[in-house]
Amino acid sequence: MTTTPITEDSVNETETGNSSRKPRPGWGRIAAWAVMIIIMIATLFPFYWMLRTALSSNNALYSGASSWLPVDANLGGFARVFGMQTGEEAIAAGGAGQPVNFWRYLLNSVIVATLVTVGQVFFSACAAYAFSRLKWPGRNTVYGLFLAGLMVPTIFTFLPNFVLIKELGLIDTVFGIALPTMLMTPFAVFFLRQFFMNIPLELEEAALLDGSGKLGNFFRLILPMASAPIATISLLTYIGAWNDYFWPLMVSYSDNSRVLTVGLGVFRSQAPQMGPDWSGLMAATLVAALPMLILFALSAKRIVNSIGFSGIK
Amino acid sequence: MTSSEASTGRLARPGRNIGDLKLAMVMIAPALVGFLVFLLWPTLRGIWLSFTDFNLLTEPTFVGLNNYIRMFGDPVFWNAAWVTIQYVVINIGVQTVMALLIAVLMQRLTRSTFVRSIVLTPYLVSNVVAALIFMWILDTQLGVGNQILGWMGIDAIPFLSQESTVIPTIALINVWRHMGYTALLIFAGLQTIPETVYEAGRVDGASEWSMFWRITMPLLRPILALVLIMTVIGSFQVFDTVAVTTAGGPVNSSRVLQLYIYDMAFGRFQFGYASALSVALLIILLIITVIQYRMTRAGETDLN
Numbered sequence: 001m002t003t004t005p006i007t008e009d010s011v012n013e014t015e016t017g018n019s020s021r022k023p024r025p026g027w028g029r030i031a032a033w034a035v036m037i038i039i040m041i042a043t044l045f046p047f048y049w050m051l052r053t054a055l056s057s058n059n060a061l062y063s064g065a066s067s068w069l070p071v072d073a074n075l076g077g078f079a080r081v082f083g084m085q086t087g088e089e090a091i092a093a094g095g096a097g098q099p100v101n102f103w104r105y106l107l108n109s110v111i112v113a114t115l116v117t118v119g120q121v122f123f124s125a126c127a128a129y130a131f132s133r134l135k136w137p138g139r140n141t142v143y144g145l146f147l148a149g150l151m152v153p154t155i156f157t158f159l160p161n162f163v164l165i166k167e168l169g170l171i172d173t174v175f176g177i178a179l180p181t182m183l184m185t186p187f188a189v190f191f192l193r194q195f196f197m198n199i200p201l202e203l204e205e206a207a208l209l210d211g212s213g214k215l216g217n218f219f220r221l222i223l224p225m226a227s228a229p230i231a232t233i234s235l236l237t238y239i240g241a242w243n244d245y246f247w248p249l250m251v252s253y254s255d256n257s258r259v260l261t262v263g264l265g266v267f268r269s270q271a272p273q274m275g276p277d278w279s280g281l282m283a284a285t286l287v288a289a290l291p292m293l294i295l296f297a298l299s300a301k302r303i304v305n306s307i308g309f310s311g312i313k
Numbered sequence: 314m315t316s317s318e319a320s321t322g323r324l325a326r327p328g329r330n331i332g333d334l335k336l337a338m339v340m341i342a343p344a345l346v347g348f349l350v351f352l353l354w355p356t357l358r359g360i361w362l363s364f365t366d367f368n369l370l371t372e373p374t375f376v377g378l379n380n381y382i383r384m385f386g387d388p389v390f391w392n393a394a395w396v397t398i399q400y401v402v403i404n405i406g407v408q409t410v411m412a413l414l415i416a417v418l419m420q421r422l423t424r425s426t427f428v429r430s431i432v433l434t435p436y437l438v439s440n441v442v443a444a445l446i447f448m449w450i451l452d453t454q455l456g457v458g459n460q461i462l463g464w465m466g467i468d469a470i471p472f473l474s475q476e477s478t479v480i481p482t483i484a485l486i487n488v489w490r491h492m493g494y495t496a497l498l499i500f501a502g503l504q505t506i507p508e509t510v511y512e513a514g515r516v517d518g519a520s521e522w523s524m525f526w527r528i529t530m531p532l533l534r535p536i537l538a539l540v541l542i543m544t545v546i547g548s549f550q551v552f553d554t555v556a557v558t559t560a561g562g563p564v565n566s567s568r569v570l571q572l573y574i575y576d577m578a579f580g581r582f583q584f585g586y587a588s589a590l591s592v593a594l595l596i597i598l599l600i601i602t603v604i605q606y607r608m609t610r611a612g613e614t615d616l617n
Contacts, residue, residue: 023379028521029422036418039411040431043493049457061455064322090528102585127344134333134340141340149352155550156595159578159588160362163369183347214336243439245553250579263440264442265557267504268445278449285445296437298431306611307433307494308501308577 026095050289053282054078061278077172077283081267100270101124102287104255105263111174112248113241119182122236125226127184128192129218133204145192155246162250172253180214181241188233195229220271232306235299239292260288362587373585382591390590392565392574394597400569401548403484407545409537411488412495417525418463420498420503429500433492440553444491448473448558451482473558476566481569483554495544502536503529538609544603546598570594 053061054077055070064071081102128236130136131143163181170176199222223230245261252258258266267284268276296303352595362573363380365373384390415432422428435443451458451472459469472482496514514524530537554563561568561576570590577589 016399032418032422035414036422036428038419039415040428043435043489044448044547046443046489050446119417123343123347124339130333130337130340134337136334136337139337142345146344146348146355149348151599152352152356152596153546153595155552156331156359156591157352157355159574159584159591160358161351163358163362163367163584164350164355166369171608180351183351184344186348186352211445214333214341218510220339239437243441245439245556245577246443249556250575261439264441264445268477268557276452278452278455281445282449283314285442291440292437293434296430296434300433301426304426304429304497307497308504 012156021228047293048149050282052287053278054286056279058277058279077277077279077281078287080280081276081284081287086154100267100284101255102263102284105258105260105289106291107277108174108257109259109261109288110180110243113238115175115178116181117238119178120185120188121230122186122235123182124184125192125223125230126218127189128196129222131189132193132196133222134214146184146189150190158247158250161247165251171251172257173251174259177248177251177259178241180199181246184259188237191233192226192229195216195226199225201264228302232302233296235303236306239295264288291306343433359588359591362585363592365588367584367588368582369584370582376585380586383586385595386587389565389568389573390593393397393568393570394593396565396567397549397551397569399480400484400551401545403481404548404551405485405541407485408488408492408495409541411492412499412540413537414425415492416499417529419500421521422441429497430495434493435490436494438490440490441489441557442449443486444554447482447486447489452510474563476563479559479563479567481515483551483558486553486558491547492546495540498540498543499533499537502533506532534609538605541609542602542605545601549594549598549601576607595613 011149033239051069053066055073057072057076058063058076060072081100083101083103084215112301127146131139131146157180165171165179170179187298203225207221208214212220228289229293242259243261244259245265247255248259248262249265252262255263268281326331332456362373364377366373366376366379367373409420419428419432450456453459453469453471453474458472463477465513468476472478510528510532511524519527550571552575555567555569555572556575556617557565559574571594574590577590
């Protein structure tokens with residue numbers, strides 16, 4: 001599989017070519033917009049419903065199940081999520097009464113996603129440079145081996161990697177969660193190599209003539225010139241690491257290393273006797289989702305345009 | 314070193330076939346360690362463990378094909394495989410149709426980043442978040458989904474707690490999360506079809522409907538094939554949504570392969586058998602990739 005789900009600018013290229021087409025008004029176009037708007041509403045409604053429920057109080061949800069607005073609006077759900085209610089208060093409001101420490105989960109998520117992103121992107125960039133701009137015997141063989149790694153679904157490596165992390169004594173640590181993807185992924189190497197290949201060789205040669213070394217070139221020339229794809233893959237890696245559930249679930253046993261996704265699962269399983277604490281659960285869900293939604297709001301254009309194909313003739 | 318390069322002005326210097334080996338080794342070292350230790354070694358070790366009775370506590374002993382023989386006679390495994398296939402068929406079927414619809418609508422209506430961003434939004438939250446939101450929306454007593462059904466005079470459906478609806482429901486939850494991403498992939502593919510083809514079609518008086526079937530679909534085929542290969546492989550690895558919503562129930566009706574593997578490893582500590590199940594899944598994925606690649610001729614294009 002030499003294709004990748006991502007390239008920069010693949011959408012932009014043809015944008016101008018198509019904009020000359022005149023919009024043809026008519027019923028067909030109106031109907032098409034109607035369908036599109038319905039799809040957009042269906043896409044966004046669950047987010048609204050999450051917010052609406054998080055701001056409601058549990059006891060009022062029973063009588064106001066079909067109200068479109070928050071019922072008996074308050075921030076109690078958020079208070080339970082951040083452990084700011086006492087056990088009795090929480091139980092009275094329909095919560096589980098057990099303390100959950102979302103601040104800790106939030107911190108763990110930030111640490112894991114940051115370690116994975118910084119490490120993976122930097123080390124993959126180093127390797128991509130060695131694969132694209134340095135000449136050394138065996139280069140293509142080693143690169144081919146890396147590419148073959150794309151064929152192995154990460155999920156297959158989870159069990160043996162768990163055994164390895166256990167042997168390294170890193171179970172239940174944030175470092176243990178981050179380590180397997182901190183050094184490289186075949187995709188990141190492949191992705192960055194493609195961009196490094198496209199940087200004109202002459203620029204590098206000119207820098208070499210000016211007395212710059214190849215290592216210096218990497219930091220002063222290649223990395224800055226590839227800053228756009230590096231930003232793109234960093235964002236995608238961060239979002240992916242933040243949303244990961246299966247692997248952290250294996251490695252975490254306690255609040256020491258639980259990330260938000262795993263913490264959410266714990267929060268959900270602590271359902272109080274009367275039924276789930278929906279208001280608290282939706283507040284927790286919102287807390288887990290919001291950082292990525294904000295990140296997306298800030299970088300939507302880059303992320304949206306990064307989705308496309310490369311490697312297709 | 315630098316001076317000799319400067320004098321020739323070339324990056325590749327014939328006559329010194331060692332090239333930049335030293336620097337290359339330094340730069341590649343972390344990634345190579347990552348590759349060998351956390352990708353290649355686990356892959357080989359996973360295959361090796363599938364031939365052992367490893368239980369995480371004692372040293373693994375070789376048991377030959379025992380795990381595989383057990384697997385063939387294990388009804389829960391076959392059920393899990395069947396449930397997973399049902400999930401994939403519903404998930405991919407609905408998702409691909411929806412994504413195509415969205416992509417074609419976007420191509421015809423707008424290139425706005427705003428619209429594309431909205432469509433992509435669900436992809437930005439984790440499976441766990443998507444699962445929890447829909448658990449709430451589909452809750453039998455209080456969920457707004459069942460309230461709406463009530464207004465239409467339909468009795469509340471326990472979507473996630475009855476055997477007949479649990480897999481379709483989980484499949485559709487994941488359609489919600491992934492269809493926007495798939496749509497943007499297809500949308501990018503649509504951009505490779507030259508506008509002149511459509512203009513020619515319009516001159517010939519072709520309707521939008523016939524242009525979709527006679528122009529868009531045939532020219533999109535290679536990209537659609539790649540999208541399918543990618544999404545099917547992803548779909549087979551479903552775990553998060555099931556683990557959060559049903560944990561495999563009711564009975565085993567949503568016990569997908571990954572969940573069975575996880576239970577076997579972390580619930581019963583039968584790492585050897587769990588590894589054999591993982592190898593089975595790996596082989597299934599490889600076979601599907603090859604079949605799809607052959608059938609859809611994903612490597613070729615008709616745009617010549």
